[in-house]
Each structure stands twice: as C-alpha cells, then as structure tokens.
Amino acid sequence: MRPGEFDLIARYFAPLAAGFPGAAGLKDDLAVVRPSSGCELATTVDAMVEGVHFLSDDPPDTIARKVLRANLSDLAAAGARPLCYFLSMSLNNSVDEVWVSQFAAGLADDQKEFGISLAGGDTTSTPGPVTLSVTAMGEVEQGRAVRRSGAGTNDDVWVTGTIGDAANALHLIENYGVRKVSEEYPFLLDRYRLPVPRSALGPRLVGLVSAMTDISDGLVADLGHICAASGTGAELSFYDIPLSDDVREFLGKEEKGVESCAIRILSGGDDYELLFTAPTASAPLIEKAARLSAVRVARIGNIVSGDGVRVVSADGAEIEVAAGGWRHF
C-alpha cells in the first residue's frame, strides 16, 4: 500500500520542483513557464511502458533517469538547453513507496547533472503496466532550433559516441540474462539502462550543423528521417561507424564477428547518440565543440542526391542488411 497521490507528490516530487518558481511547489494543477528574453521553447514528449521500454525488475532510479534522458536527448538534438519537464505517471499496485522514493531519487540525480527541473505532472492508477510520459522543454534562441529538415547534398554525416551498444546489451539480456551482462559487460548494461544525452554538445552545434536528430529508432532509420525531411539521400560507410570495445569483444567472441550483426548496429535503437549533418567546412569547429564537451564524434558518411540510405563497405560495394546478417553486392 502506498500513500495517496497528494502525499506522494508532497513527499517525493515537490522537492524536485523547488528550483522552478513557476511550478508553485506543485500545489496547483498547472505551472507557468516563460522562456528567457529572445528565446523560445523546444518541447518534446517521450513515453515509456513497462515490459516494452524497460523491464519490470529494472532499478526504479534507472527507469526514471532513462525516460528523462530520452527527452533530454531530443532537446540536445534541437540544440536546446534543458529548462523544465512535466511527468505523467500511471502506476499499478506493484509500485510501493520504496519504488517511488527510488524513482524520485533517480530524477533528483539527473536534474542536478543536466540542469533541469520538474515543473508539474499528473499521477493516475492503472491496472496495466507502469506507463511514464515526460514532456520536456528546453530553451533555444528564436528561430535557431535545429531540425531534421536542413541536410544538403555533400554534407558530412556525423555521430557522437559509439553505436549499437544498447541493442547488443538488450540482445545479451534476452539471451543470457541480466546477471551475466552485469558481470561480463557492465559497460553495455549501463549504456542500455542509462543512455547519456549529449546535452552539453547539442547547443554548441547550433549554427554549425544543417540537420540533427538523436538515434532512438536506429542509425539507418533515424538517418532516413533526416533524408525524408530534407529531400535527400545518404551513403553510410559501414566500417567508419564507431563501435565500443565491448561490442567488438562481444561480437568477436560470442557471435560471428561484426558483419554478422550488422543489423543490430545499423537498426538497433536506444543509443541516444546525436546524428547530424554539416558542410565539410564546419568540421574543425564541430571537432572543437566535441572536445569542449568531452564527447567523441565521427564522420560516417555523406548526404547525396536522391533518397534513402545506402550502407557501403570499405570497397564501396553496397551492403544490404536483412535480419540475420548481410549481403554484399
């Protein structure tokens, strides 16, 4: 049995809103939000469902941080600085006060790390899986939010971090159990449970990049969204895609090498890395912004005329990715 909605809010969530005056201590049904002078609000929504986007026995603090970080990643991809968020929670009977306190503690940690504050929300009960939805707002100078639609022919395609960590972690969990993953591949488990939004880098890329998104649906799918919105195609160089040491080790040891798992690298989601396009002339400034943000960046391809995303091998031949492996043309 957990306390009533009002008690839970006062005890665990009102402290998370203390730094945001417009929230009025969560004592009202609404918050007041005003962007700084000359700015507008980039606003994004991400929902997560127990059993779909997180596992029932995931630690509550990482569940909280993951749903918040998915939103922070969208803000970073727009070049926006985190401001505040609204949390909608549908909780079932298996959620007790300990769960709520750990969930709120996870939010508190990430609020401090990323400089964002709770501003409001809603709590309901559900007979089904725990369902969380976050609406987050970030500030960006008027008219400067980065969109998916600005990619131009010959622009370079860039990514941050390493690709495929989350998808390989999920594959490991499903096939070997969480315990083995936490013992043998703790880095990958962390990457799945706690993606790192590129909140410092995103705003630094405003003015340097032509289009940006984060990788949530998968590298090829998300690049496809940029291409569709920009009216272009793209060519990806498979061997330029940055992989973590852990993924290389796992794929070399347990599977038949990187190529056999190309689909997991190209189509796996949930890495929450930034994917962006930029004229080649921007490269030095992009690399400088990345250094300042302590984030690794890599050029992995080019925007081309036409449509769709082609993935090419070292010799320039097209790789067709299908479930279970790849084919070389």
Added chain:
Amino acid sequence: MRPGEFDLIARYFAPLAAGFPGAAGLKDDLAVVRPSSGCELATTVDAMVEGVHFLSDDPPDTIARKVLRANLSDLAAAGARPLCYFLSMSLNNSVDEVWVSQFAAGLADDQKEFGISLAGGDTTSTPGPVTLSVTAMGEVEQGRAVRRSGAGTNDDVWVTGTIGDAANALHLIENYGVRKVSEEYPFLLDRYRLPVPRSALGPRLVGLVSAMTDISDGLVADLGHICAASGTGAELSFYDIPLSDDVREFLGKEEKGVESCAIRILSGGDDYELLFTAPTASAPLIEKAARLSAVRVARIGNIVSGDGVRVVSADGAEIEVAAGGWRHF
C-alpha cells in the same frame, strides 16, 4: 492490424498540427513554442487510462475530446487562453485504424471549438490498457495566472454550471447500463462523456477572482485544495449548490431524494466546472462575464478563517457527509 506509427501520424495527426507552425508538420521529434509578447505559458498535464477514466466501449471521439477537455478545463481555471497541446498515446492491439481515425476526428472537432492546436507527441505500444496523456499550454499575461492560493476570508465561493452530473451519470451507468442512461438521461451521459471546459469564461475572470480551480476531484475536495493552498477554511451552503433538472428528477425518482445522495454531489468528480473565490464587490462583474460567456454561475458559500470545508444546511446546521447518506447536527 493498424499502420505503423509514422503512417498514422502522417495520416491522422499531422493535419491536426497544420495550424501550428512550430510543430513543423510533426516531422520532427519536437515542436517550438513561443508565447505572445507579454505573455507566459500556463502548462498542465492530464492522463487517462482505459478502464479507470474511460470505458473500453466509449466512442473513441469522446475519449479524445474528454482527455483534451480535462486539460482545457485546467487552462480555463488558470485564466489562460488555449494555445497548443502535446499528446502521448500508449495503444494496444485492440486499437485499429478505425479507432484512430475516430479518435483524431474528435480532436479535430474540439480543436475547432476551443481554438487549440496539436503541436507534438509520442506514440508507443502497450500490452495493457490504452493510456493517454495530454500536456496543454495556454497563454496568460505575465504574472496574471490564477492560482489556488489566493482565497481571502469573507470571499464568496462560486461555481459554474451544475454539480454532480458526471458522478450521477457514472452511478447510473454502473447500476443500469449505458443503454438505459442514453435513453432516459441523455443529458447526464453527455455530461459524463463530454464535460464542457469553461474556456471562454476563465480568461474573463482574471483580475476578478482571488483563487480558482476546476472540479475534477469533487466539489468538497477541490475547495479543500483551495483552502489548504490559501490557509483558510470554507463554509458551503448545501441547498445553494446548483443541480441540473436531470439530477433532481433522477434522485427524486430512483433514490430517496437529493439528501440521500449528498455524497455523490459533494464528492463526485469529473464535472469540470470552475470553482472560484472572489470578494463580494466583484460579484456584478463576475455575473457580467458569465453572461458574456453564456455560462451559469452561482454563489454557494464563503471563505472563513480556520481550515477545512464545512457543509451547512438551510438552517445553518452542519451536515456531515459519509458514504451512504448524511447526518444533521
């Protein structure tokens, strides 16, 4: 089988965002929102879960309108003018394309009626009940949003419309089935399925009222929230609470009169009427604003020193409401 997320968005939801340039046709993961000069954004969240807040066989268009209207009602209670909303949907396998198209048609109708536009959202699948969460934003002049916390001793307590319609409708549905209710009490069924947010009146009350909320938890509970936030008590005059003709007829015919069902009137939620407090000197201007908005208003009590909400009978004696009836002291 329903089409994929991107197809659904393009077909049914992108048209709902056509009037809001910051949504960029829903082709991005985020929208850009900027309040008009001199204004700030009142922002509210309301979630609804199948089987908890709506019934599985409720028409999809009324489900859509109800979740949107719950948010519009919160905006009205802040004195804010509707601007845009974000929709987070967790849909299960029983939702097909027809359901989605009817759901979107309901949103389209209400967008037109209340002057609000879809700006963004998220769609996920769920193995559980359909879960909907709306984050809505309205504009209000800087520093003028009406809060729960401003009630002062001797202020009058006011409500709009009639009280207890939704709770009596739900009682009827649970005991006699939807069919009998739709045949004999169509007005009450409508009041339950389609509450009317007081969007025209709310902004007109800015500057006239000292505190305001909407009735979603129940008249006494929501007045209790105003009292707690304002550091006051309140006294309600039971026989001044406005009831609809349908509720009077039903309670006279099927039950043992209005008094026997006092709890349903005082504690039933979901009416989405405005509940506000104001100095007596404001009464003529409040009544004028109500006439201009074609909304009925009634004075039902007073703010007093102390705390808590007392309900009194015509002779001034306290009524204690408990499940199953009332007691007269």
